[in-house]
Amino acid sequence: MCSITQISRIAIWQHIKKLQKLGYIIEAKRGVGYKLTQNPPDLLNLYEIEKLKHTTAVENIFFFENTTSTMDEAKKISENNKNLAHKSLIVALNQTQGRGRKNRHWLSFGENIYASYIYLPKNLMPQDGLFVMFAGCIAIVLALKQIGIDAKIKWPNDCLVSDKKIAGVLVDAKSDISSIDEIIIGFGVNINWADIPEETNATSVYEVTKKTTDRLFILDKIVQYLEALIKLIENKRKSNIIKLWRLYDTTLSRKVEIISDSKKIIGKASDIDEYGFLLVETQNGIQRIITSDSVRFL
Numbered sequence: 001m002c003s004i005t006q007i008s009r010i011a012i013w014q015h016i017k018k019l020q021k022l023g024y025i026i027e028a029k030r031g032v033g034y035k036l037t038q039n040p041p042d043l044l045n046l047y048e049i050e051k052l053k054h055t056t057a058v059e060n061i062f063f064f065e066n067t068t069s070t071m072d073e074a075k076k077i078s079e080n081n082k083n084l085a086h087k088s089l090i091v092a093l094n095q096t097q098g099r100g101r102k103n104r105h106w107l108s109f110g111e112n113i114y115a116s117y118i119y120l121p122k123n124l125m126p127q128d129g130l131f132v133m134f135a136g137c138i139a140i141v142l143a144l145k146q147i148g149i150d151a152k153i154k155w156p157n158d159c160l161v162s163d164k165k166i167a168g169v170l171v172d173a174k175s176d177i178s179s180i181d182e183i184i185i186g187f188g189v190n191i192n193w194a195d196i197p198e199e200t201n202a203t204s205v206y207e208v209t210k211k212t213t214d215r216l217f218i219l220d221k222i223v224q225y226l227e228a229l230i231k232l233i234e235n236k237r238k239s240n241i242i243k244l245w246r247l248y249d250t251t252l253s254r255k256v257e258i259i260s261d262s263k264k265i266i267g268k269a270s271d272i273d274e275y276g277f278l279l280v281e282t283q284n285g286i287q288r289i290i291t292s293d294s295v296r297f298l
């Protein structure tokens with residue numbers, strides 16, 4: 001190793017220590033050398049995430065051990081980079097101010113996925129934003145399916161397992177009248193979160209499977225599916241997104257309470273329309289929900 005790398009034994013030992021600290025399992029044998037025996041079941045660091053450049057269309061990766069939120073980092077990155085790549089991924093190990101819709105707090109405890117994907121589209125319209133949110137939810141559901149988790153989508157931005165929230169998607173778009181210039185898709189997916197407080201209606205992959213899951217595997221799948229689904233939207237095949245959304249949805253046919261601009265609407269979620277808006281059958285007829293503060297199942 002010393003002759004290949006042209007560095008001293010001590011320097012090699014220091015690097016090995018760093019790698020062990022990152023979680024790699026490396027055996028040291030006096031007089032023989034070092035051996036990478038096995039990879040731990042979940043290892044997330046910049047070196048590992050960089051592998052996504054080979055499996056997805058992501059061009060730039062930004063990694064933070066600690067941050068306020070990947071959405072904040074995404075905004076800063078986009079503001080400070082005039083020549084931003086068309087597809088960038090921001091990943092954090094910890095967030096102190098993760099957020100959901102309407103600036104609600106997104107609990108970011110535990111070894112979960114906290115990521116934002118910045119995309120500079122060529123062919124997205126302002127009205128496609130909701131479909132990109134659906135694409136994010138479908139991508140998460142499909143990724144979780146790969147490890148046997150049966151997640152469902154709750155309109156507009158959540159993924160649930162047995163009616164408990166396992167993931168949420170957030171979309172911020174910069175657009176003018178006719179097109180979206182930049183879209184940031186944030187997603188929090190509860191993966192190896194073991195001690196979920198009773199009072200939250202959250203769940204995690206760990207809670208369902210009782211074993212540690214490789215976050216990188218799930219992140220890789222989410223990004224791959226997300227890219228394919230966004231392509232469908234760009235190619236004017238939004239009806240396919242609606243079909244997939246319906247396949248994995250758990251909102252329709254249920255009695256819901258929607259709070260929207262301090263107005264409460266109670267009724268049966270009957271469908272989504274061609275724009276992705278929720279249709280609710282109420283005593284006063286069908287109401288079309290364009291935006292909501294909260295959607296609760298009754």
Ligand code: ATP
Pocket residue numbers: 099100101102104105106107108157158165166167168169188190200201202203293294295296
């Ligand atoms: P609603 O379901 O009422 O329409 P929402 O799903 O749109 O709301 P978001 O803004 O997407 O809510 O997410 C924030 C909410 O999710 C918080 O108010 C909290 O109830 C819940 N929450 C926060 N952190 C987590 C987490 N890590 N996992 C699951 N749920 C969480």
